[in-house]
């Protein structure tokens with residue numbers, strides 16, 4: 001790396017916060033100069049094969065010509081106008097598409113500027129729905145442990161109560177209800193004990209519960225856990241039986257990642273409210289959306305306060321909507337099911353051998369998501385540079401090494417990613433004195 005970059009990285013280390021990092025104990029960061037297809041080019045010229053899709057988002061890879069063109073074209077008209085009192089075609093087109101590709105029940109769209117904000121909006125909708133129906137005491141949410149729904153205060157209050165940052169702020173967070181998370185190891189098996197716990201909490205607190213919020217089939221940043229469609233189906237049945245709303249957070253799972261366009265399709269159910277984000281713009285710009293049914297929208301509208309009190313400055317940003325429209329066009333013009341399926345098959349075959357290593361607790365794959373769960377928390381100071389040396393971009397956290405590559409990744413590139421994972425996990429297992437353990 002040349003001197004210019006050394007100075008810039010040093011400045012970064014002293015002045016910039018990165019996600020979930022400390023300024024007093026910085027972890028290494030790697031300067032990226034450009035990205036194209038599935039490759040990130042570092043400032044020193046090294047190329048890394050991307051295993052992360054920049055956190056579920058860049059499903060078509062980087063520097064995608066159609067997505068680039070959509071932004072360039074939209075720039076000629078306007079990059080932004082306020083959405084209060086004005087509207088525009090990129091937003092209308094995108095809302096139409098989202099209504100079209102999601103369940104028929106979902107008919108109304110709120111555009112938010114990030115996933116966390118979409119979750120905040122969802123919570124407001126649920127609470128306001130019950131307030132409008134004359135039940136303002138219904139203010140609590142029921143969720144499951146190991147969830148992740150974002151970093152803002154409303155969203156944080158429904159994240160896993162034990163891992164993450166929840167405990168730091170527990171005194172100021174809304175108090176919600178957490179059921180046992182469904183069994184992860186037998187992905188197809190139905191977990192009766194988890195359902196019993198869920199139903200018990202639902203029944204005993206029904207007077208105060210507004211909604212259930214859950215990530216369908218895959219719990220992302222709260223533990224990379226997979227659970228059965230049968231569990232999700234049962235959750236929907238219980239929500240109907242006890243008359244509470246079901247909110248599905250598909251911010252991570254949406255747009256094909258689990259093998260179906262939305263994970264809820266595998267349980268043959270529909271949510272009352274749905275959050276999408278991350279891959280919505282193909283990873284180009286920050287945009288998310290909350291969709292709801294007419295039942296929810298009409299409920300809110302029938303109340304004494306029929307206005308949904310939310311309206312971000314950059315709501316429905318035209319550049320973001322334009323690139324989201326293009327991303328959906330690219331997705332549907334491709335055989336994404338086949339791509340996700342072949343990534344799944346390859347991840348299963350190539351990650352399975354990792355289970356023999358002493359450091360490994362579990363290996364699991366669902367759709368284009370591969371997870372190696374380790375017995376112990378990884379040492380990021382050792383493991384991150386090691387992955388870079390091996391020419392791949394894999395960003396582990398806690399005790400999890402996981403990948404969700406762009407759908408366009410080629411077989412040989414994916415093999416390089418899985419080989420690097422095997423290598424790193426074997427090095428951890430070989431020498432217990434190694435900093436990786």
Ligand SMILES: *Cc1c(COP(=O)(O)O)cnc(C)c1O
Pocket residue numbers: 114115116117119148149150151215220221249250251252277278288
């Ligand atoms: C990432 C994520 C969020 C938060 O989205 P941001 O855009 O980071 O605010 C919420 N829910 C789930 C399931 C996520 O994976």
